[in-house]
Amino acid sequence: MAKILVVEDHKELSDLIRDSLTANECLVDCVQSGPEALNQLRLYEYDLIILDLNLPGLSGIDVCRTFRQHGGNTPVLMLTGNRTIDDKELGFEAGADDYLCKPFHFRELVLRANAMIRRGVGQAANSSILTVGNISLYIKEHRITKNDIEINLLPKEFALMEFFVRHPNQVFSAEALIQRVWPSTTDSSPETIRSYITRLRSKLGASEDDPVIATVHGVGYKLVTSHP
Template sequence: MPKVLTIEDDEVTAREIIAELEQHGIEVEWVDNGRDGLVKAVSGAYDAITLDRMLPGVDGLAIVTTMRQVGVETPVLMLSALSDIDERVRGLRAGGDDYMTKPFAPDEVAARVEVLLRRTRANSGPLTELRVSDLELNLMARNARRGARELELLPTEFRLLEFMMRNSGQVLTRMMIFEAVWGFHFDPGTNLIDVHIGRLRKKVDPPGTQPLIRTVRGSGYLLGDA
């Protein structure tokens, strides 16, 4: 069972996160201040960490920065009421792996944590190629194939396909895709993701092949065998 450390000083928020993660079969340990959180975080004893940006004692940026300085690579989902782009960039540069602004839906936190856990498992050894069914993505040569057919992908399409393949079988929300591929907050008024998914689908799933990219109505997209 994966084990997650939640560092959050607001009890209501913490209990919402814990309840949601436990429903996904994840064991959670909670601390409500930065000093204790730092001690536990640098132990490297967890599979992932949810980390509040603003904490009493030691703030979230100091915690993740210290973790990376001492060589602890546990993936970190940073949570913050600060929503400006500069703050998000600051958190990711400090060593955070993902960043969400408050308020948020607990199930979205669980989805982000599961992506971090899957990424950790996928990166447990040297990874040069991703495979889903007969779809192959070579991360060194930066090329893709579906069966015997080579796919001509633009740089953004390659990043989008890589993100989806690294998280195959996982429903990826538009917000998750937007932040992972484009690196800034999702604008619900744009159809950017739908356009790129449509273009990628034409290349990955041409007529006569088993579709691998699926739309999950009301949720997002999923890549995997039917």
Template sequence: MKKILLLEDDMALHETVKDFLEAQDYEVLSSYDGEDASEKAYEHNFDLLLLDVNVPKLSGFELLHELRERQNQTPAIFITSLNGIADLENGYDSGCDDYIKKPFALKELQLRVETLLKREFYHNKSEEIALSNGCSFDAINDTLKQNDTPISLANKELKLLKLFLQHKNELIDHEVIENRLWEYNEISSESAVRTYIKHLRQILGKDSIVSIKKSGYKFIHK
């Protein structure tokens, strides 16, 4: 189940959007001001951010700029009544991925959410990402396959694999891995990460994930 942070201070619109998204099988966490949304974004790993701009305490623009500076790259859609070119430019400059103007149809919101979530792996045009050892990853259904046979992964193994696929051939440091795999109220474990890495190497090949001493890991994708 994909997890969405909804920041909207209009109570009626908030409840309408929340109920609609939950009916589409999304998990939705609510915020009504920017500071609370900032705390929730720190405490949870979200798949998508839906952010109103003109909200109390911290605007949507300020919030997303702050999150991007914290290296939080969660896809974000602004929901706003602002419609000037300068506002649009400000929104994209702060790091958003899409923009939907009020009033909007719920079906339009659904399409934008679904489209953005499908772009999780650098706008990959295919649903299947080819990997080594006869493996592929179904980016739509979050399924790892080997010779077309689905392979079961633990929840955190799946999160780790997706992180690697989003940052192919890049060094991912230990802190980023810990922040992605564990929620704020969980205790991270380096030994658990090593176990997940070992399992993924067994599936994808021992040279698929390189350990960079005292720094992190790099997923090799040719």
């Protein structure tokens, strides 16, 4: 499940963008100014940034340039009402990856967003079926199986499991999992993560020999690859 930051000062348009992306099963955070965007990017990681060119406080060009200068490599889709090549050139020079001119069709926005996210996270995102060891995740159907037995998961449990399956054997702290799987406006805590991990282990039949999600004490959690 991709996490996207939308930076757009017109709330009505921002809400429509959010709704379109949410319907496409993305997690979406929205802010309305340049300084808010940079602050959000300091606190959270995203798979895509949708950035309006004209923003209060700091322009989209300046936000993009500052983000890139500080090592940010998240794909940036710039939105603008300006169709001149000079304006687009400024955006590309600042580090934007693509441009979409207003007014635009929301279906095109979603298509571009999906394409940029695929390029950003690699070819695994292109697949509708993810398999790690004896666990298979069917993205489009929102299904998960272990040893070919289907497991019923709640939406947030599925989102957390999808993140683990995309990053097998990598350790993530509770805070990192909150940043990547929960919207920033959600009041979540390490206790929330522990609760979800416990439920996932129970539903996936974890055992001492097959912990599924292992605790790395003092660090975090990781999906342990297992082979049938």
